[in-house]
Amino acid sequence: MSRDRVDAVIVGAGASGGVVAHELAHAGLRVVLLERGPQLNVKDFQLHDEMISNSRGHLFPAFNGLDHRHPREFRHTSADSFQKIFPEDGYYPLLAAVVGGGQLFYGALMWRFLPIDFRAKSTYGTMEGSTLDDWPLTYDELEPFYDKAEYTLGVAGEDGDPFAGKRSRPFPLPPVDLQPGDLLVKKAAQKLGYQPFSVPLGIATQKFKDRNPCVRHPCCNGFICEIGAKSTMVTALLPSTLATGNCQLITEAVVKEVTTDRRGRPNGVSYFDKSGKLTNQPARLVILAASATETPRLLLNSRSRWFPKGMGNQHDWVGRNLMDHIGPSVVGLFNETTNDGIGPGPGIAIDDFYGKNPGFAGGGVIYSRTEALPIAFANVRPPGAPMWGKAHKQFQRDYFRRQVRLWVPGEARPKFENRVDVSPTVRDAWGIPVSRITHSLHPNDYQLYEFFRGKMAELLKEAGATEVISRPAGKGGVDAHQCGTCRLGNDPKTSVVNRYGQVHDVDNLFIVDGSLLVTAGGRNPALTIQALAFWASDYIVRQWKAGSWGGRKA
C-alpha cells in the first residue's frame, strides 16, 4: 500500500522529531510524523507511583519489560560474543516508544553545552583510542537556537554560571526554589572557592503559556508530569503543530527502511502500520529522529545497490562513536533535614571541574539532588550496612529526608569501536534486523570517574555529610543519554552528516536526533539535541523556500 506523497516524513515523534515537525508544519510544509509507539494520555499512566518508575531501574511504562517484540544484542568489546537482550535486561538502553519519547519522563535537566564543548579536540588534544573531534559549528552559531528552544519549550534557570557562553536573553522562567540540602552544598561550594548556580530545568516554575506551574511532587524524574509542567514536545510543541493542519501523526508505525527511487535517491520510508501491513510513505524529504541507537539501525537496514553498506555509510561511520555519560553518583548522609519532602529534586550546580582537570581529559557539571523515593532509597546503603531487618528500618527513618546526592554527567571519550550495527541473526517482531550494541569505556573515563568521586565526596563532607556512599565505575553500556552515532562533520570521510544534519552526498536525507553529537559534553543532552533540531529545521525551511527539493519559493 502506498500513501500520498508529502513534503517531509519524520521518523520518531520524540524530543527532536517533535521540534522538526513543529518548525516545518508552521513553515507550511506538509509533514507526516511517524512514531512506533502509541500516543498515551496522562490518564493511561499510573501516576506518581514509584512502582512504575525508572528510578528502580526498569524501563518507562510505554516500553515496558514485558514487551518482547524489540530484542537487541549487546557486548562490551569485539572480544566478547553478543548476548540477546530484552527491555527488562541490563544494557538495554532506556527508550520510550511513545509520542513524546523519553522526554515525557526525563529529569528535565535542560543545560546549554558550554563553548568549550564545541571545541573538544582543540581543548583536550588528540588522545589514543579516541575519535575526539571539534564540532563543525560553534556555540555562538547555535546560541539563537538554544534561545529559541528555551523560549518555545520553557526552561527555568538563572544566569549564574561563570563558564557559560553568552546568552541573548535571560531564562524565560525563574529557577526552582532550593531545598535545605542544596543550600548546604551551595555554602560549602562557595567556601571551597567554587561558583555555584541553580540548575536549568525544563519545568514551568510559573504559569507558562497555557501550562500549569509545577506542584513540586517528589515523583518527578522518571515520571510523566500529570499536570503538564514538564517541558516536552507533547506539552509545548505538538498541539500547535497539529493545529496547523499540515502535520499528520501516525502512531504504532514501525519503520523498516528508507526507500529509494530508480536512481538511488531517497523517496520516502516503508513502515508496518498498526495492523502489521507494510506501507509506503513517499516524501520529498526524509528526516530521521529515531534516537542514537535506532537511527543508525534504520540507515544500515536501508541497503540497496546504491548503498551496499547502508545509507550514509560509505566510510563506515554510521553507528560509530556511540556515547553516554560516565560519572559517579555520591550520596551524603546528614544529621539535619535536607529535603522538605518535595520535588523536583535537582538544585545546585558547579562547573568548576568542567574543563581542564589534572591527569585526564574532559569533565562535567556536578549537581545536587535532594529528593528520595522510598523503594529506591532502600538500596542506598554504605558497604556492609544491613539491607533488611530492624537495622534497615532504622536507617530508612534516619536518612530518608537527610541525604543529598551529587551526580556528574561526565564526558566519556568517543571511541570508534563503540558502535551500533545491525544483527545478522536477530530480528524484531516485524522481521527487521535489530540494533546490536558494542560499548566499553576508555581508560580516561575511569580516571574521570575516580576524580569526580573524590571531589564530590569532599564537597559533601564540607557541606556537613557524616558519611558518603558511592560505587566504583562499571564496564560501560549506554542508557538514556545515548548519542553520537551519526556525527556532524565537515569531512565526509570522518562523519555522517554535514553541519546541518544533512547526510553527506544525499541531499534530501536529514538526521536530527542525539546521533548528531560529536562529543557527549559533560551535561544532560536534551536541550542541545533540541537546539540542533531547531538549527537543522531552520536550514531545511530556508532551503525549501529557496526552491530546493521541489519546494515552493517564498
Added chain:
Amino acid sequence: MTLSRRGFIFLLSALPFAPKAGLAQSVSKSGDQNRLFDDTERRLLGSLCEQIFPKDEFPGAIELGVPGFIERCLREGHADWTGIYRAGFRSTEASSRSVHQKAFLELSFDEQTRLLERMQTADLPKADWPSVTAKDFFRLIRDHTLQGAYSHPKYGGNRNKAAWDMIGYYDFWVE
C-alpha cells in the same frame, strides 16, 4: 526460571498493556480469588516477609499487608515467579530441617533471622536448594517485601501508608 538482570521488580506498569486473559482463570477455584498459596505456604511467606521488615515501634510486614501484596502481584502479572516462590519455600523448609531439625515455622524469631542471614550468603546445604539458589530466593523475598511495604497503599502492602509515615514520605495526592 530466568531472572531479569534489572532485578526482581514487579512490573506493575506492564499490566495495563499486557494480555490479561487467562490470568484470572489460573487462580485456584477455592472461592478465595486471591489465593495462590495454601495455608502453610502463606504462614511461611508471612514469616519471611516479617524477617525482612519486622515490627518494631512501627508496623511490620504482616501488619502492613505485604504477604497479600506479593500474592496479588504474582497472581495478576507475574505468574512466572510463583514456581520460584514454591521452590524457595520447599528449600527454606529443607534447610531449616538440615540446620535445626525443625520446621521453619517452629523456629524462634531469632533462629529464623540467623537462617535468613545464611540464606543471604548461600551458607546453607546446596542439596536443599535444587531449583533456586538460596541467594536468589533471599533477594526475591527481600526486594518484593520492600517493594510492597514502600509502594503506594493502593497495592495493599503499605496499609494506612504506615511505612511512608515512618520515613516521612509524603504524597500530597494520596492525603
